[in-house]
Amino acid sequence: MTLSGRVFLLQLAVILAVLVAVTFVSISQSRAEFHDVQGQRMLAIAESFASTPLVISQMGTPQASLVLAPEMEKTRALSDASVVTITNAGGRVIASSDPTTVGKRADLVAASALKGKAWAGDITAERQQYIVANVPVLRDDGSLIGLIIVAEEYPPIGTELVAAVPGLLIYLGIGAGLGVLGSWVLSRLVRRGTRGLEPHEIAELADHREALLFSIREGVIGVGADGRVTILNKSAMELLGLPEGSAGSRVADLPLDDQIRRTLLAPANETETVVSTGARILVLNRRAVMSRGRHLGTVTTLRDRTELAELQSQLAMNQSITETMRAQTHEFFNHLHTVFGLIQLKEFDEVRTFIGTLTRRSEEINNEISERIKDPTVAALLVAKTSLARESGIRLQLAEDSALGPLDSTLAADVITVLGNLIDNAVDATAGLSDIVILVGLHDDASMITLSVFDPGPGVPEDLEQRIFSRGFTTKSTSPLGRGIGLALVRLVCSQRGGQVTVHTGGGARFEATLPYTPVDAPDGRP
16 A cells, blocks of 8 residues: 555545544533423423422312313423423322323432422433433421423434534545545655655665575665764774774774774765775775765775785786896896806806805805894895895895894794885885885884884874775876785784884984794704
């Protein structure tokens, strides 16, 4: 059934209920008015009849029944009363408009009337209700001679209802017409507000939306114009770490990262915003919700990019290894060509000297790193990055106070991820500059590894010091592995370990990352 049909039936039911109630109230008032008016009228008729000289003179005589019957019938006819009865002092009928009651005890007698007091009220006799007046006829000494009874039947309720039907039908017709018009107008207004949807269609749409929100892997969070959360699916709660019952709360009151809070509360559309929060990297897309030019709020979708970022990091590491091997291969061929030329020139002493110099230089670099860095995987990374930087005309130098013990494989992988990305970032920042030295520091104590990379490049503007981590920021025009994922991944790894990464600008940029560290004994044969 359509909305207008339901509204019409409801209005019709209300109108019928009101009409029924009004009818019963009207009948009750009519019967009360009948009681008051007819009671006074019956009492007046009885008093008038009782005060006639004929009644006074004949009451109590043997011929009273014959003499008073015509007068009594005349009074009944003139008054249009239902019953007119004359009784003796004991309440037995001596004359009545109903001859069958003569000699019997009268039914329409009140006890107070037998005591010589006039009375008017309701009496029910033979399933019929009467309005009755009892007036005593008294001797000169005040003793009771008899009673004059005048009664009028109450009209049946059915008769009153039948009499009221025409009016009820008129009112019902008017009410039904107004109900149809009102239902149509209300239905149009409601359908305009619901975009032409019926209630059951709205309910189905809400059910489908609920199923959709809680079946997709992406997080969805809606924020109203007042800053309160209106939509929040399970994925969004998990990605943002929100407790149950967060829907309906103000965004400002929720335990959210400042960058995410600003993103959710911003009114404009925004796409592919990368945010690093806690142990996750999230991609946010926000769209404003408008209705007839009015801003209703925003809907933001969240995608977890953490696994993708880790895969990109692994791919970047593989690419770095490939580039390192290419650089070393290129350097090896240059040296090989030099040796070949010296041999062609039969400069054998120079060959020995050149090879010795190369060997000593390589051993110095390896020894310098391996003496201070006891973990072979981290040491190998530094050796590879040194060769790769040298290919770009950049010298990678290990700080003199650097020292790092052996690490477990998981922690070593995290150190490689953080250090590799920081070194790559420094090399990119100083590309094209001459006489560049990048200073790398590694320090450990009983509970923390500290990694630092300093480059004498242009540094990081103060207003970007947080954005470069939290929004996957990049200054490169192209990034084949995903824009600005390196520093965001550094922050992610540090956060997962309970550490942090910071940047300081002054004569360049100095990045410092901290990671929890538990020393382990180096296996035999390790450097």
